[in-house]
Amino acid sequence: MPRIVDHDQRRAELTEAVWSLIREQGLAGVTIRNLSERSGWSSGAIRHYLPNREAILNFAAQQIGERAWQRLQAIPTSDDLFQDFLNRLEVTLPLDEEGRVWLEVWLAFVGAAVSDQDFADAQGVLYRDLNAVFVEAFSGFAQRGWLPASDPQAAATEIHALLDGLSVHLLLHQITPQQARTTLQVALSRMLIDPGSA
Template sequence: MPKQVDHEQRRSEISRAVWQVVGESGLEGLTLRAVATAADCTTGMVTHYFRDKKALLAHARSVMHRRMATRIDALPPRDTPRETLYAVAEQALPLDDERYLEAVVWSHFQLATRTDPELLHEHTVSHASWVRRLTGLVRAACPQQPEPADLAWRVRTLVACLDGLALNAVTDPDAYPPDLQRHVLETQLDLLLERNHSL
């Protein structure tokens, strides 16, 4: 009788191997063969789940998005909407090894979307989800009610700040240590949540 294969378990094992390869060799080393070696399986087994390097990269980006969402959902309650916004936004910054690796994947994925409509679509969907989450948090944290007319603009400036910090911290980590990243985020929120916004 043929051996039963747990496809979800096998996919999970290959997914872990993808992150292992990225962690050890970067996106440049992310190949089907490298993932097969890390997963202790054949290249043919990897291609059964991921047809090429682009699919591996898309999967790594998807896993990154889920990991970040899981961390955010597990955050303990904060005392104020401002503190909640900060805690969530901070999850997008490479402040530790896990988030640094995620930022590496994110930065490579961003570049890949420039020439690949399929990857661009995946980015657009996940990015829109992130913007929606931040919009609700910024709305709750703004001191004025009803919400400010420029709410969408405020959210976009926060997203731009987070993306810029993450990219710079990945490319020049000594110049953008965690304490500086946190300070920049705090300053950005001070400006963002001003009653009379003047940025």
């Protein structure tokens, strides 16, 4: 009887191995040989899923977006619209080990994107996807009268830039997780005003 292969599990294993290489050696350290050594898979098994280095790097970049989306989707909702949105914003910051891992990988791709258009395009997709989530959220707040001083696109750009900056500061250990949370909450409180609280 043929063995049943869990492809999702195998992709998850590959993700962990590729990300581990990127975190330790940068994008230059990602080769099929290194990935084989790190994952314990044969080169042939890796090529079955990812035929070359370009495919490996594209896969690693794609997984950043998928992990970010999974983390966002896992946040429970309540009747407190402000707190729910704040919770979703916080989960994009490297406040725990999982968030730190994928943001370190993201930062490696961002560095490469400065001089490589392919990487720039890949990171642009991730940025646009996340930005679209923010625009949609701020559009909902605007319809409820919560966004008096800005429009949804401008608000999304502002909060996205703040998250990027806080993420880098956290990765460099220049601020504490609590400082990041407080900064984010204060900024969001300035942007969103519950009309029912006036």
